[in-house]
Amino acid sequence: MNQQLIEQIVGEILGQLGKSPVQLPERAVPIAVSARHAHLQPEHVEVLFGAGYELTQRSELSQPGQFAANETVMIAGPKSSIERVRILGPVRKATQVEVSFTDAMKLGVKPPLRESGNIEGSAPITLIGPKGSVHINEGLIIAQSHIHMAPTDASRFGVVDGEYVTVEADGIRPIAFRNVRIRVNERYRLEMHIDTDEANGGFITQGSIGRLVKPNDTTSGQAVGVTETVITPEPVSVPQSFEFTKRLLSAEDIALISEQEILVNKGTIVTALARDTARELGKTITNRK
Known part of the structure; x- marks a missing residue:
């Protein structure tokens, strides 16, 4: 999703509401809030929902080919459980559950902060479905905040895959997200993902628009009460x-x-x-x- 398309969509919405279009910040980035969810490997789908069962699509997600399924599971830890955790499709080669730190405290578990897909040595969790249950010894994580983008977006913003940036939210409760990872792939659509704890901390709602800021950008602070992203001068690793x-x-x-x-x-x-x-x-x- 490029800058021109974002501006067109927002302009149309405001036009329908009878409001004048608001000038979006240069290098705008949509922000999405990712609630707790699970990704399942094929054999675990069958254990939880029955032999031969396949996930059914409830709605498409912003990233091409991804969808929220109609199916949900219960996740259980030593202290408590959480019902109706949404499954995201399609199936993966390894089952993974993503929760917030608040969820983790309720469950009584201690998942690491990881990039999605990096589950080696992560926390255990039990998943319970209508036909059975699955206990995984690793796969529970708190997802690292990140920005999906296509190579054309990365070139436009001057960033590279694996780079870490800072994201500042200048709303009614200003907050900064450090070490936000850039993820570049031709299949990706431009969007930043944060979890519910991060969103609540900055009063960030679904559909907020941020701005990727260069160090020499003199227009900083002109975003419309939304999120800004500050990129380092050149690719860096996470500070120690x-x-x-x-x-x-x-x-x-x-x-x-x-x-x-x-x-x-x-x-x-x-x-x-x-x-x-x-x-x-x-x-x-x-x-x-």
């Missing part, structure tokens, strides 16, 4: 340390920090659950001298 400046470090903070080392000031309160979460995710908490 993060300077935490708040007085209280919680488990939620740990999950949202992608760096492996978290530097805290003397006197910072670190909760017991935060220390447990850090150990589970392979992160270290270091006191600054």
Whole structure:
């Protein structure tokens, strides 16, 4: 979806509402909020729904060839369960469940923050369907925020596959998303994906439009109360340390920090659950001298 098409769609909608078109920010990027969901491998579809069963399409998703299925499952952890978790199709070679950190606390599980598809060594979870149940030893993750784009978009924005950028939301509750991964593929349609916790933190609603900002861009701040993306001058890897400046470090903070080392000031309160979460995710908490 290119800039001209985005502007045309928004213009048509505002025109139908009798409103004057709003000038979209240059290099606009649509934002989508991804709720908890599951991807299933073929044999698990049959265990959960019956022999020979195939997923049925409920609605198309923004990414070509992807769809939300009519089918849902229950996911169960040590503490609790969550019903009606939507299955996304088509089937995959490995079952994967994506939840938010809030979901994880309710379930009593500690999934790592990972890019979708990277499930090696991730958390276990049980899926329950109308015909049976499946326990997977790995496959439960909290999805890393990312931006899908086609090669033409990547060229237009000056980014490359695997690059990490910062996304700032300047709405009524300003928030910055660090280490948002760029994913480039000819099959992709331009769109940023965040989970419900991230969206709630910034009061971001489905269909928000952001702006990918170059370091020398002098028009920063002109987005219409939406999201901006700041790209680094050249491709970089994820930073190894993060300077935490708040007085209280919680488990939620740990999950949202992608760096492996978290530097805290003397006197910072670190909760017991935060220390447990850090150990589970392979992160270290270091006191600054």
